[in-house]
Amino acid sequence: MIQITETQSPGFYLSFHELCHCTNTSPVYMLELIDHEIAIPAKGTAEEEWEFNITTRVLVERALRLHNDLDIDWVDIKLILNLLDEITELKIENRNLKQQLNRFLIG
Amino acid sequence: MDFIDYYAVLGVDPTADEKTIKTAYRKLARKFHPDVSKLPDTENKFKEVAQAYEVLHDKNKRAEYDQLLEARKRGFESHRNQSDFQPGFEEGYENPFKGYENQFNGNQDFADFFNSMFGSQESRGRKGQNYDTRHESFNNHKGRDLEMELPVRLEETVTDTTKSIEFFVPYYDNEGQLQQLKKSLNVKIPAGITDGERIRLKGQGAPTRGVSPTGSSTNGDLFLVIRLQQHPHFDIEGNNLILTLPIAPWEAVLGAKVQVPTLKGKIQLSVPSNSQSGQRLRIKGKGLVTKHHAGDLLVALKIVVPKTTSEKAKQLWSQLAELESFEPREWSN
Numbered sequence: 001m002i003q004i005t006e007t008q009s010p011g012f013y014l015s016f017h018e019l020c021h022c023t024n025t026s027p028v029y030m031l032e033l034i035d036h037e038i039a040i041p042a043k044g045t046a047e048e049e050w051e052f053n054i055t056t057r058v059l060v061e062r063a064l065r066l067h068n069d070l071d072i073d074w075v076d077i078k079l080i081l082n083l084l085d086e087i088t089e090l091k092i093e094n095r096n097l098k099q100q101l102n103r104f105l106i107g
Numbered sequence: 108m109d110f111i112d113y114y115a116v117l118g119v120d121p122t123a124d125e126k127t128i129k130t131a132y133r134k135l136a137r138k139f140h141p142d143v144s145k146l147p148d149t150e151n152k153f154k155e156v157a158q159a160y161e162v163l164h165d166k167n168k169r170a171e172y173d174q175l176l177e178a179r180k181r182g183f184e185s186h187r188n189q190s191d192f193q194p195g196f197e198e199g200y201e202n203p204f205k206g207y208e209n210q211f212n213g214n215q216d217f218a219d220f221f222n223s224m225f226g227s228q229e230s231r232g233r234k235g236q237n238y239d240t241r242h243e244s245f246n247n248h249k250g251r252d253l254e255m256e257l258p259v260r261l262e263e264t265v266t267d268t269t270k271s272i273e274f275f276v277p278y279y280d281n282e283g284q285l286q287q288l289k290k291s292l293n294v295k296i297p298a299g300i301t302d303g304e305r306i307r308l309k310g311q312g313a314p315t316r317g318v319s320p321t322g323s324s325t326n327g328d329l330f331l332v333i334r335l336q337q338h339p340h341f342d343i344e345g346n347n348l349i350l351t352l353p354i355a356p357w358e359a360v361l362g363a364k365v366q367v368p369t370l371k372g373k374i375q376l377s378v379p380s381n382s383q384s385g386q387r388l389r390i391k392g393k394g395l396v397t398k399h400h401a402g403d404l405l406v407a408l409k410i411v412v413p414k415t416t417s418e419k420a421k422q423l424w425s426q427l428a429e430l431e432s433f434e435p436r437e438w439s440n
Contacts, residue, residue, distance in 0.1 A: 010294060010295065010296075010297075010306035010307060010308055010331070011306070011307040011308075011309055012306060012307070014307070021249060022252050022327070022328065054304075054305040054306065054307050054330065055304075055305055057305075057330070058305070062142055065140075065141075065142055066140070066142060066143075069136060069140060069153075069157065070133070070136050070137055070140055071133065080143070084142065084143070092302075096342055096343055096344060099337070099342050100342045100344075100349055100351070100407070103342070103351040103407075103409070104351065104385075104409055
């Protein structure tokens with residue numbers, strides 16, 4: 001094992017081609033996802049200027065899994081992703097509220 | 108790994124037609140898909156279902172699989188009469204294991220043998236991703252991305268900070284053996300980072316096969332997922348912090364000045380007189396720091412009573428009870 005130490009500043013955005021690469025998706029296919037507003041550029045107005053939030057990568061991977069594994073079309077996938085996000089937010093809120101409540105309860 | 112009966116996995120008869128197999132797959136896939144199912148062991152179950160469908164919905168693969176199944180049945184039937192397991196073939200029956208004798212014997216795992224015939228799912232690529240041939244090569248030159256969670260304390264979100272992380276990068280050495288490279292990085296974490304936020308460390312992922320992982324420009328990236336650690340005093344509500352503040356009954360009635368912690372140190376808080384348990388006092392700007400603004404600190408008052416009371420104190424409480432015509436229960440007459 002070799003140990004390497006360095007300091008690095010993080011990045012928060014991915015270019016269009018970087019997003020294609022890290023999700024293993026062709027540019028043509030990615031444009032389809034953008035058309036359906038599953039991947040939405042955070043910056044830029046043209047393909048060469050687009051920058052995507054890092055979280056878009058997770059969204060795209062999830063959408064691709066649902067599309068490829070369950071044969072769901074893009075419109076339904078958009079709805080499913082919104083619902084899954086809502087579930088995640090509700091779970092976080094529920095967890096936080098339980099934590100707050102537990103500070104008041106004894107036994 | 109035991110032999111997997113793909114018909115049993117999908118819950119269909121070996122004579123099922125394509126439509127029946129597709130319907131069975133869809134029903135199970137939606138039940139076990141990891142993105143929507145919370146059942147235990149859902150990922151493995153889904154992989155099993157997907158593998159079964161991959162074989163059974165393809166005419167050629169299904170035919171090969173059916174041959175294997177039949178040969179296995181015959182092999183077990185002949186095994187009952189033999190001391191060592193040998194695949195039993197009747198005269199004129201074509202040996203489906205021709206060419207694979209060295210790989211298959213009575214103790215060999217059928218699933219391994221099957222993968223050696225049909226390959227793994229990952230290598231076949233994803234259905235529906237029609238690669239434009241002009242772009243086919245773009246994925247072949249970079250290594251795999253890695254992802255890991257990075258725990259961050261609430262105090263570390265207040266200002267820019269540097270955190271040290273250690274992780275292992277998988278790579279293949281010159282002999283083709285899988286190795287692990289231990290890497291240590293100091294990562295700059297900006298102020299205002301939030302839970303679930305992802306940050307990217309370019310080039311810190313796995314290298315492409317056959318390439319050294321050190322200093323390679325073809326490494327994948329490392330993605331860090333920020334996880335805010337549970338705090339002993341504070342809870343989170345959006346951008347606000349909640350502090351549950353225990354106070355004595357007399358402090359609630361008479362008011363008090365108390366010290367409370369914040370992410371940047373202690374401050375003085377004035378508790379108003381006649382405060383109620385559960386009442387929240389807002390301290391502006393002392394909550395979570397985000398990229399755009401700072402949230403507030405909400406102090407939730409919790410009136411606590413001493414666990415033991417002296418006789419004198421009990422007398423005073425009794426006098427107070429007689430003096431005050433206070434009824435806390437709204438359903439009392």
